[in-house]
Amino acid sequence: MRALVLLAAATACMAMPGPQTFPLSLPASRATHQTTLGHKIHELGLDVSMEPQKPGNVVISPLSISALLSVLMMGSAGRTRQELLRGLHFDDAHSENDVHLSFQRLMEDIFSDGPDVTLNVANGLFLQRGPGIIHNFTHKARIHYNSVVSTLDFFNSSVGSTETINKWVKKPTNGMIPHLLTQPLDPRTTLVAVNTVFFNGKWLTPFDSSLTLDMEFDTGAGKVQVPIMIGTFTVNYIDIPELEARMVAFPYKGNRQAMYVILPTGQPTANLEPLERELSVEKINSLIGNMTKLEMRVGLPKMRLSFKSSLRDTLKKLHMASMFDPAAANFSRLSTLPVWVDDVLHETVIEVSEEGTKAAAATGALTFRSGNSNIFLVNRPAIFFIRDEVSSVPLFWGRLVRPEPLRT
Incomplete structure (x- = not known):
């Protein structure tokens, strides 16, 4: 045989x-x-x-x-x-x-x-x-x-x-x-x-690498230092109180693909399965359809x-x-x-890393008004996925529990 x-x-x-x-x-x-x-x-x-x-x-x-x-x-x-x-x-x-x-x-x-x-x-x-x-x-x-x-x-x-x-x-x-x-x-x-x-x-406006900072990431079992890319942008956002979570969409150039990050709002935990089990395809599509534009201060691990x-x-x-x-x-x-x-x-x-010129990122930083901006800081375990927006096909799906720092 x-x-x-x-x-x-x-x-x-x-x-x-x-x-x-x-x-x-x-x-x-x-x-x-x-x-x-x-x-x-x-x-x-x-x-x-x-x-x-x-x-x-x-x-x-x-x-x-x-x-x-x-x-x-x-x-x-x-x-x-x-x-x-x-x-x-x-x-x-x-x-x-x-x-x-x-x-x-x-x-x-x-x-x-x-x-x-x-x-x-x-x-x-x-x-x-x-x-x-x-x-x-x-x-x-x-x-x-x-x-x-x-x-x-x-x-x-x-x-x-x-x-x-x-x-x-x-x-x-x-x-x-x-x-x-x-x-x-x-x-x-x-x-x-x-x-x-x-x-x-790639996106049109890059993160400014000079603003990337080493910050604490709480894994739920301990804290580790990871580089966090920081910027202020207008993003698509939705609050999900019934799941005790929030979601932001980060589109790529051409608007054909986007990365979505679902960030729990409770105590940091490495156990994301209870949240994930609530995320049916119908639920995710409904959340995406109800997102609104909002200026936010965002931070993503460089990882x-x-x-x-x-x-x-x-x-x-x-x-x-x-x-x-x-x-x-x-x-x-x-x-x-x-x-x-x-x-x-x-x-x-x-x-996940920065790319682009410092000048382009500086323009984004200048639009930040600390008194009016919300904060979406990915410094705890989260769910993310990359989706083709035309076909709704998830190219990648993942649970981020402990980032591996990317040093470039």
Whole structure:
């Protein structure tokens, strides 16, 4: 028998200048299929995030996980296919072809490679040389997910194949994930499927790096010193008294993507799960729709967050278990040989820093009136997410518990 190893990698490199105000109404050209898919990607992201994780920072890419599971569903059949379809929050009424077409359109639409915003999604399929893999599967993966398809010799060159895949991941993630695989692959491997997301976004007015200060960040279990970027800007804001929290949106240049930070107002605590469980997709969309513009003094940690985890147990708990069972997995549309999923690895790296000229930031600082400005200081654990505003797709979702200071 053969083992199928499935891997997901996601990275965001964010140069975060000061936020700009942006329109609360989304572009009229937003397609229905995008918002429907965005809703389902968000639901899966919440499912994964709310499963127990190791203590500390948690950062995932719902888009990356969903895209990879959808590619896998394309090669599945029977019970395994039904579990993946429902795990992706689709049901029997949805045409599987429509699901793949929706992902194809989304990937084409969100792609950006400009000087201010870069958003790239890359898919790679690495196959064992020889018979087994069904051509129709790789053909559809190329069409719908723009997958790069390569053949390797896992059986005779496990170490070399591992190095090849790591080099491939390193390139689309701009070097931020150089070693997704830390151990040589099992020689029985038939297929390694990889999805990467790379995001680099800027705003028009940067934070002034000369105003960045080392301040206390209360983790709920103790206090640590971290650099905090400070500025005064007009932002979209909402108070959420029923959740004892507040939320601010920081849009990127072009108003296509935005970062949202949900900051609890009670005693600092590393346990953000109770708050997160109240944040359904409908609740989040309602909050975003009711945000208003407000001039605020804001402070964000200058930080690097990294997270790497196996999602095997999480996906099993989410009723996607048969694909991991050699006796139950059905990937008959992927291979003529019996295969199953060995593991799902997910790695995310996010960097938050200032960028831009001092003069541009000084203009923002001059608009500050201490007597009239509210304060939104992220100096305690918080929830954050980066969203594509047209499709409502959450590119990244995370819990900030203890920032890793970014010294540049």
